[in-house]
Structure formats: structure tokens, C-alpha cells
Amino acid sequence: MNRTEKQELVEKLHEELEAAPHVVLVDFRGLSVPAATEFRRKVKAADSTYRVVKNRLALRAAKGTSLEKLESEFEGTTGIAWTGEDPVALAKVLVDFAKDYPALELKAGIVAGDQVLDAEGVKALSAMPSLPELRASFLGLLQAPATKLVRLLQAPGTQMAQVLRAHQEEIERE
Numbered sequence: 001m002n003r004t005e006k007q008e009l010v011e012k013l014h015e016e017l018e019a020a021p022h023v024v025l026v027d028f029r030g031l032s033v034p035a036a037t038e039f040r041r042k043v044k045a046a047d048s049t050y051r052v053v054k055n056r057l058a059l060r061a062a063k064g065t066s067l068e069k070l071e072s073e074f075e076g077t078t079g080i081a082w083t084g085e086d087p088v089a090l091a092k093v094l095v096d097f098a099k100d101y102p103a104l105e106l107k108a109g110i111v112a113g114d115q116v117l118d119a120e121g122v123k124a125l126s127a128m129p130s131l132p133e134l135r136a137s138f139l140g141l142l143q144a145p146a147t148k149l150v151r152l153l154q155a156p157g158t159q160m161a162q163v164l165r166a167h168q169e170e171i172e173r174e
Contacts, residue, residue: 006057009061010060011061013051013053013058013061014061014063014064016049017061017065017066017080017082018064020049020083020084021110021111022082022083022110022111023066023070023082023110024080024107024108024122025078025079025081026098026105027077027078027106028052028077029076029077029103035103039101042093043081045093046086046089046092047086047089048083048089048093049082050080051080052077052079055074066113066114067110069110069116070110073108078107081094086131087111087112088130091122091123091126092126094122094126109122109125
């Protein structure tokens with residue numbers, strides 16, 4: 001890779017990292033090629049991106065981004081996974097994959113552009129409900145009062161109909 005290609009790579013990576021508020025660094029040493037391919041596929045399925053770049057180039061790309069706070073973590077083999085959407089989904093993919101493939105180690109992460117997490121913090125993040133789960137439970141909370149109100153308003157009408165039917169049956173028996 002010549003100097004201009006490296007510069008283009010650094011600029012492109014800088015733009016992507018600047019736009020991504022959620023980033024996790026992993027150590028992929030020891031992963032086989034099929035395992036790494038599967039890992040990339042799972043990260044992509046979580047609407048996230050994963051790249052392996054030389055540490056020196058990654059540090060240059062990280063200048064001026066939130067990833068700059070993790071400068072000390074760029075040692076050894078380092079992969080960068082990031083997303084602009086749901087950090088919990090990315091963390092779940094990484095932690096689940098690390099359970100199946102212990103060669104993959106979580107190093108650190110950044111959530112919401114400024115909150116630095118260590119490996120345990122990323123694991124704790126993966127235990128949280130994902131964004132779609134939170135939206136569903138919030139929607140359920142919003143709908144519950146309306147549903148209860150409709151049932152409450154229907155009850156007097158239903159009870160009145162039952163009383164009238166019972167009265168009609170009593171009249172018919174006489």
C-alpha cells in the first residue's frame with residue numbers, strides 16, 4: 001500500500017469513525033479464517049461495521065474523534081467494530097461470539113460518543129435490552145392506559161345488556 005492509498009484509507013476511516021457514536025475494540029488474535037468470516041457476517045447483520053487496520057493508521061484516523069480516548073488500547077492485533085444505530089445489538093453480537101470463540105477478546109468501547117467502557121462494561125451493555133425491545137415495552141406502556149379505559153367504558157354497557165337479557169328471560173318464563 002503506497003502513501004496516497006494509506007492517506008485515503010485514513011481519511012475514509014476518520015469520516016466513518018466520526019459519524020459512529022458507538023465503537024468497540026476487539027483483539028482477534030487466534031481466530032481462524034472461517035471464524036473471522038462468520039464474525040464479520042454477524043457484525044454486518046447487526047447493522048454494524050468491522051474493520052482491521054494497522055494500529056498506526058487507526059490512531060491517525062482516530063484523531064479528532066471519540067475513539068481518540070482509547071488510544072492506549074491500540075496494541076497488538078486490534079479490530080474496530082462500530083455502529084451508528086444500536087450499541088446494545090453490537091455488544092450482544094460481540095459478547096455472544098466471544099463465548100463461542102474465546103480467541104476473540106473485548107478490549108474497550110465507547111458509547112454515545114463520550115462514555116468509555118472497559119471489557120466488562122461492554123459485557124454489561126450486552127445484557128441490556130436492545131433498542132427494538134425497549135421500543136416495544138414503551139409502546140406497551142403507552143397503550144395500557146388506553147386499553148384499560150376502553151374496557152372500563154365497555155363494562156357498563158355490557159352489564160346493562162346482561163341485566164336486560166336476564167329481565168327478558170324472566171318475562172318469557174312467566
